[in-house]
Amino acid sequence: MKEIEKTLESKSVRPTAMRILIYKYMAEKEIAVALTDIENAFAKSDRTTLYRTLKTFEEKGVVHQIDDGTGIHKYALCEPGCNCELDQDLHLHFHCANCDETVCLTEHKIPHINLPEGFIAEDANLVIKGICEKCSGQ
Amino acid sequence: MKEIEKTLESKSVRPTAMRILIYKYMAEKEIAVALTDIENAFAKSDRTTLYRTLKTFEEKGVVHQIDDGTGIHKYALCEPGCNCELDQDLHLHFHCANCDETVCLTEHKIPHINLPEGFIAEDANLVIKGICEKCSGQ
DNA sequence: GTAGCGATGCAACGGAAGTGCATTTATTGT
DNA sequence: ACAATAAATGCACTTCCGTTGCATCGCTAC
Ligand SMILES: [Mn+2]
Ligand SMILES: [Mn+2]
Ligand SMILES: [Zn+2]
Ligand SMILES: [Zn+2]
Numbered sequence: 001m002k003e004i005e006k007t008l009e010s011k012s013v014r015p016t017a018m019r020i021l022i023y024k025y026m027a028e029k030e031i032a033v034a035l036t037d038i039e040n041a042f043a044k045s046d047r048t049t050l051y052r053t054l055k056t057f058e059e060k061g062v063v064h065q066i067d068d069g070t071g072i073h074k075y076a077l078c079e080p081g082c083n084c085e086l087d088q089d090l091h092l093h094f095h096c097a098n099c100d101e102t103v104c105l106t107e108h109k110i111p112h113i114n115l116p117e118g119f120i121a122e123d124a125n126l127v128i129k130g131i132c133e134k135c136s137g138q
Numbered sequence: 139m140k141e142i143e144k145t146l147e148s149k150s151v152r153p154t155a156m157r158i159l160i161y162k163y164m165a166e167k168e169i170a171v172a173l174t175d176i177e178n179a180f181a182k183s184d185r186t187t188l189y190r191t192l193k194t195f196e197e198k199g200v201v202h203q204i205d206d207g208t209g210i211h212k213y214a215l216c217e218p219g220c221n222c223e224l225d226q227d228l229h230l231h232f233h234c235a236n237c238d239e240t241v242c243l244t245e246h247k248i249p250h251i252n253l254p255e256g257f258i259a260e261d262a263n264l265v266i267k268g269i270c271e272k273c274s275g276q
Numbered sequence: 277g278t279a280g281c282g283a284t285g286c287a288a289c290g291g292a293a294g295t296g297c298a299t300t301t302a303t304t305g306t
Numbered sequence: 307a308c309a310a311t312a313a314a315t316g317c318a319c320t321t322c323c324g325t326t327g328c329a330t331c332g333c334t335a336c
Pocket of ligand 1: 064091092093
């Protein structure tokens with residue numbers, strides 16, 4: 001518990017009760033979560049607060065936003081040392097077509113791509129869609 | 139003109155007036171287009187028709203849908219020989235942070251990725267965000 | 277204590293995707 | 307050519323999320 005407070009404070013995020021709960025929820029889940037997921041997990045919660053909490057978390061480098069192609073914004077906690085604010089932690093994401101869960105594959109970085117003349121890369125997003133380990137049954 | 143009709147018919151899409159117009163519009167643009175773009179291009183057009191036209195085009199392999207991370211569905215004509223229905227034409231896409239335009243880089247295929255044990259890949263989406271050739275000024 | 281600022285909660289807005297159903301237009305069979 | 311059938315189009319409406327405005331609450335500093 002104190003652990004979470006320290007983490008938040010180290011990223012200049014005031015550790016309010018709600019924020020600690022959200023952080024804890026995301027830490028327990030090992031998959032990317034959507035705003036609606038959190039909303040459903042906490043009966044007594046307001047969507048706006050959750051929305052702004054995630055926004056703050058993102059700005060302060062507590063979480064990173066994931067676009068897995070479903071059209072729904074998902075979020076996952078940043079690993080220690082993740083520099084995703086600087087687009088320096090370009091790991092790929094896997095979205096399961098069966099269970100709809102999305103996971104970070106933090107060990108798998110996006111390979112460097114040679115672009116045509118004139119194109120300048122600043123950020124990259126690579127999502128693999130398929131069947132996850134849980135659903136493939138092994 | 140006859141050319142377009144033949145293309146559509148070869149993909150079992152009836153070449154109606156509207157469909158030919160939309161196809162022509164997409165062929166002239168060299169970038170991915172959103173439903174709203176088409177809507178604005180044709181003053182006298184109904185969104186539903188455009189929506190369903192794009193859906194038909196996609197199902198029949200005339201266009202492929204692009205998720206460039208903006209949250210807006212975009213579409214581009216399939217190159218001749220593109221097998222994107224079968225997830226066999228995994229080229230990457232480039233989204234310009236400056237002009238918001240998205241282009242297909244059909245020559246640049248998504249590199250093969252080794253996934254952890256148990257994960258089965260079926261599809262992939264790679265979007266590079268940055269500054270396009272037009273905006274980088276060369 | 278009180279002034280000030282950040283966090284929270286409620287309500288409402290907005291864009292875009294998607295659906296139901298009536299109408300028009302094209303195709304087919306006689 | 308005509309009727310029957312199917313496909314395409316148009317209008318209205320819905321839903322889902324993300325987003326914003328504004329009032330209120332609660333902590334913190336002076
Ligand atoms: Mn991630
Ligand atoms: Mn493309
Ligand atoms: Zn799964
Ligand atoms: Zn550009």
